[in-house]
Amino acid sequence: MTTTNEPAVRLDLDAKRVVLGYVAVSALVLALMMVLGLLMRLAQGEALAIPPDLTYQIMTIHGIGMVGIAGFSGAAIMWYFANQHLQLTLGVFQANFVIFLLGVVAILMSVFLGGFAGGWTFLYPLPAHSGGVWEKGAATAYLFGLLLIGVGFLLLYLDVARAVIEKYGSLAKGLGWPQLFAGDEGEAPPPVVVACTVVLIINTLSIVCGAAIVLMCLINIIEPAFAINPLLAKNLIYVFGHVFINAAIYMAVVAIYEILPRHTGRPWKTTRVLLGAWTATGVMVVLVYPHHLLMDFVMPVWMLAMGQIISYCSGLPVLLVTAWGALANIYRSGMRWNMTSGFLILAVFGWSAGVLPAIVDGTIVVNYVMHNTMWVPGHFHFYLLLGLVPMIFAFMYFLVGSEGVRSETNIDKLAFWAFVVGALGFVMMFLYSGLQSVPRRWAVHFPEWLAYDQIASVFAALAVAGVLVFMVRFLAGVPRLYAAD
């Protein structure tokens, strides 16, 4: 029971233009958010004088901006490849684009006009309880912006669900369950469809949880007598946040399944191991969220122990299926190296290596002395900056390269290595700061910690320089890509 990726089908011009719009916005926002991240590290290192209130506003925008653009760009990658197997609705894809931008405008206004600095996780009751810093209107605009973005994504997933059911008969068949569980020897869906089906199920759940708590917070802001249980709020927020950001990776990972085989000549097959791994991932990503609450001692202990155990288990599909599959795919393949394939392999490495310190932190006794230190941004920047982000850059270079718009130069290669060295140094400094117990999300650091921040800033600047090159090179090719039929 194996299937292979079907040959690529060219998108029609309108669809291609919308994908280009998604990727162009992603490139711009990614670069801008990275510059904001660099500013934050410079401020913490006292290399740049930024007042703490502005630093916390930047922190809020950096967090929500990165999570949002991760989902947005992941959706573009997923849609581009899924559209070659499923009859997706272009209008829904366009609607998500417009709704996302409206949500972004609301959030930008809340932060930079209203002074909202509640952190991207908007932990209840902080949005309504700013300590006299921002008005309720600012918190309302932020939450409303989030709600808008969630609605856009929900529409997108409903359309993908419709398309999967239309082609395969049910979501279970989209997951390949007949082949996985019932011994069906027939053809299973291609990896991209399996990934899409898992993502649409888990992210629909996450967005519904997110929308529920956002709505409750909005009502609480308008009518404070409507109080929410803070522990329930925290659980709902972390179900939403954890699943959403992981789903962004799962959407973008489609780029590896679809593009890598074009460089090795070896198709990525749908096997029972792959089907089992995706089903297991879908279950685990939802159940694992209590590992964000390990320091909430009032939580049921069995949930916290489950958080640790599933954290361990969730590393297995990443390491033994995606990473192993990618390495087996390129091993002695006569690999055609270029920017696209370089980024794809970097992405698999970043994702695989990044989950390791995350799993270590998922151990309760480690979390006891590591939670909310710099260790946490250390591990999530590892698999996002060196995992998810390279998947997006790979897709950018793939789009440009596949259309023959522009050839790669030494500047691209130089920027690639600047990014690799900068990003790796940057995340290792985060982890090292975690070892030194430096708290995360502090605008002002003790003198003992400044050297770590300053070294991290140098690495961050190197990574940002690389990203600016990728962004400019991609955007410069967009007009020709836009016109090319």
Add this chain to the structure above:
Amino acid sequence: MQELAWLISLALIIVCAAVFLAVILKAGTEAKEQDIQGGPYRYRRPSFWALVGIGVLTAIVSLSDLPYAAQGASSKASQVVEATGYQWYWTLSRDEVSVGEPVEFRVTSADVNHGFGIYDESLRLLAQTQAMPGYTNRLRFTFQKPGKYRILCLEYCGLGHHEMPAEISVVAR
């Protein structure tokens, strides 16, 4: 514990990088897929079981002594500190405790979520729990050395998040 976490993570990352490098260096040479596919996948099943074994052992050892014991315990510690987080300061029912005897910190918040982190004089994090409105987290900790310890906030709570250190003295009995 921090050093152990760092060393294990570093070792695992280096092993991961070494495997990637070894394969990348072989990626340029060409062999027929059917000639080598058995190779890479031959080791996957044993690797799976090896990782499961390591995971089970680590889980058994690490889950045997959790920091949640005080939460449901009926026995009272000889020293109790009621700690409440506010935007942006802590109130402690006492700011001096004895060395070598368990202290039970009953941690809550009067407004938003805070994090109660106990730091020693070298700014090393020793223990923590969350401070949440409407709930009391019980953190039991025994100080091993006399001295001045700092309480730092470890959950983002607004613009004064970094400005609310408190101090607790640990004295000889």
